[in-house]
Amino acid sequence: MKLSVFSSKPYDRKYFEAANAARKASEIDIVYHEFSLGKDTVFLAKGSDAVCVFVxxxxxxxxxxxLARDGVKAILLRCAGFNGVDLEAAEKHGLLVANVPSYSPEAVAEFAVALIQTLNRHTHRAYNRVREGNFALDGLLGRTLHGKTVGIIGTGKIGLATARIMKGFGCRVIAYDPFPSPAFSELGDYQTLEELLPASDIISLHCPLMASTRYIVNEQTISKMKPGVMLVNTSRGGLIDTKAVVRALKSRHLGSLALDVYEGESSLFYDDHSGEIIDDDVLMRLTTFHNVIVCGHQAFFTEEALKEIADCTLRNMEEYAATGMCKNSLTRDAKIKRRDSLPVRNV
Structure with missing residues (x-):
């Protein structure tokens, strides 16, 4: 079996090679490409049984x-999000699309809480001050998290992990999700979005990006938030109308903002642009606010998560090769149309 990995970094190769070496029962030939999969690079997938792509x-x-024309039979996402893949087209051409539905949700939750702590206690500003010999405390005043209300939008595994941590701080935790999780009943109460927005001191986004959630944070929903609210997004950039958020920061209605994702990140994130002029004026405007933190989509980035991503991706490929199906499949018809297209192996 041949797998072409696109948008790969040295750390991807390290963990994929380790996961592949541990598989004595299967033979997966992995080819790595540092660039993304697109119209100018898709020809490189020819001859591969599957391609592996990132967020x-x-x-x-x-x-x-x-991909289908060149004989590729499966698209393996080494992430949970799948909004970048046209699933209808994949089903039409009989391609399996499978993701990694869960990889150390605690890693993302812990990073979200780290952003909350950093913004609240201004440790990023304090760090820079002390390096310059400035030990003044003016401008570093924070608030005690104990007793504050935290609104969680999306109570999947990451949202639940975040809720558990914030409850441990002594916060009141409320949540909005059209599909409630019984596990959340021990942590807090579900509310409608209209109830959650004005009640929350901190709002943390943990929902997937789809038509119903795109720009869930917009001019209208921001206006319903409590003045001075902290907004944190470690999920998908498209959940936030960034221009509306900039206006809310300028009007002081939004108290602080932490982004690990950005709606225009695809052309910037995961690469070094320090020697270039970045022409994204909205992103650059965000970096001018003292009460805004922008990171490069690194919440998932732990040893445990990278290990699980590599292992699960290869498991998905092995399972499809052996059975024509995959429990993490996102496409309904791939198992029917191409069930026998990969060589069946005893794995």
Whole structure:
């Protein structure tokens, strides 16, 4: 079996090679490409049984069709989010699409809480001050988290992990999710979005990006938030209308903002642009606010998460090769149309 890995970094290769070496029963030939999968690079997938892509690879109908035409049978996402892949096109051409539904949700939750702590106690500013010999406390005043209300939007595994941590701080935790989780009943109460927004001192986003959640934070929903609220997004950039958020920061209605994701991140994140002029004026405006933290989509980035991502991705490929199906499949018809297209192996 041959797997072409796109948008790969040295750390991807390290963990994929380790996961592959541990598989004595299967033979997966892995080829790594540092660039993303697109119209100019899709030809490199020819001859591969599957391609592996990351969160910002955009696989529209034309790319999916080209993959199918060149004999690719599966698209393996080494992430949970799948909004970058046209699932209808994949089903039409009989391609399996599988993701890694859960990889150390605690890693993302812990990072979200780290951002909350950093913004609240201004440790990023204190660090820079002390390096310059400035030990003044003016401008570093924070608030005690104990007793504050934290609103969690999305109570999947990451949202639940975040809720557990914030409850441990002594916070009141409330949540909004159209599909409630019984596990949240021990942590807090569900509310409607209209109830959650004005009640929360901190709002943390943990929902997938889809038509119903795109720009869930917008001019209208921001206006319903409590003045001075802290907003944290470690999920998907498209959940936030960034221009609306900038206006809310300028009007002082939004108290602080932490972003590990950004709606225009695909052309910037995961690469070094320090020697270039970045022409994204909205992102650059965000970096001018003292009460804003922007990170480069690193919440998942722990040893445990990278190990699970590599292992689960290869498991997905092995399972499909052995049975024509995959429990993490996102496409309904791939198992029917191409059930026998990969060589069946005893894995």
């Amino acid at each position: 910002n690879d955009a696989l529209g109908p034309a790319i999916v069709e080209a």
